[in-house]
């Protein structure tokens with residue numbers, strides 16, 4: 001019996017050395033400690049011996065069983081550790097490998113334009129605000145000195161939702177809303193970029209949805225000179241230091257005097273070409289001194305306060321700056337067209 005026990009232990013130790021994985025180890029365990037395993041069957045042999053031998057062999061048998069269990073458990077731990085280390089190695093990340101070149105999206109040209117405009121005005125102390133695209137007739141027209149049935153309402157073909165609610169036709173309601181909310185607070189210096197909507201027929205220069213941004217300054221002693229200086233800075237930032245502007249008299253019910261503002265043609269620098277129809281100038285925005293009635297309705301005494309406002313259309317400015325000849329390109333989501341505006345994308349191609 002003694003020899004058998006020693007033999008089994010040796011055999012177990014030898015076999016354990018060759019076990020490479022947990023599956024093989026499990027069958028080895030069954031082979032020794034399972035119901036019909038070599039060690040388990042040995043117990044039955046004990047019955048054959050005298051009481052004294054039973055005592056000695058029984059102790060040896062128990063020691064063998066404990067030892068076998070321990071050796072197998074240790075082997076389990078060893079194999080698990082090996083498997084874990086292997087897994088870590090397989091999943092190791094080489095941080096020195098060059099990164100894969102992910103295709104990046106690009107900013108939409110309108111976003112680029114608006115961000116450039118915002119940057120300039122923020123640097124001059126303006127706040128950037130937003131207003132609702134679904135607007136009340138009250139702010140879109142009435143508070144801007146356009147009472148019901150005013151003929152100038154026809155200047156902007158409107159999309160009404162109910163009798164009193166419409167899609168804003170311009171960003172000018174921001175003027176009325178901001179003055180109302182900040183009564184008597186001066187100075188006001190805001191720009192309000194956003195989408196506007198008109199029942200215009202879409203063509204190369206008109207879209208039924210386009211961008212505008214409203215500029216409004218209210219303070220004491222403001223004059224057309226302040227408006228002109230501000231707009232000069234704007235066009236120089238967008239079209240270069242040599243860009244010049246000129247004011248032409250115009251009419252908006254909410255400004256007096258009112259102007260159409262032209263910028264020197266980006267293509268011919270004023271010499272005259274096809275783009276500017278040989279005039280050397282391109283129209284970019286409407287502007288003027290805030291009408292006394294609009295100041296009054298906004299809660300500002302026109303005897304004390306004055307203001308200027310301007311409303312450029314970034315779509316047309318993008319067209320001018322980048323030579324886009326059809327406004328609809330800005331709304332078609334044509335990837336090839338949009339890609340041209342991403343500096344990063346350009347570098348990649």
Ligand code: FA5
Pocket residue numbers: 156169170171172198200205206207208209210211212214252255283284285286287288309310311312313314315316317327
């Ligand atoms: C206005 O909307 C006035 N609210 C601007 C203003 C603000 C005047 C403050 C005085 C003081 P107008 O309708 O001209 O004005 O539009 C302003 C600009 O929006 C135009 O110069 C043009 O750049 C752009 N625009 C007008 N209609 C369209 C259109 N259908 N598609 C694309 N851009 C347009």
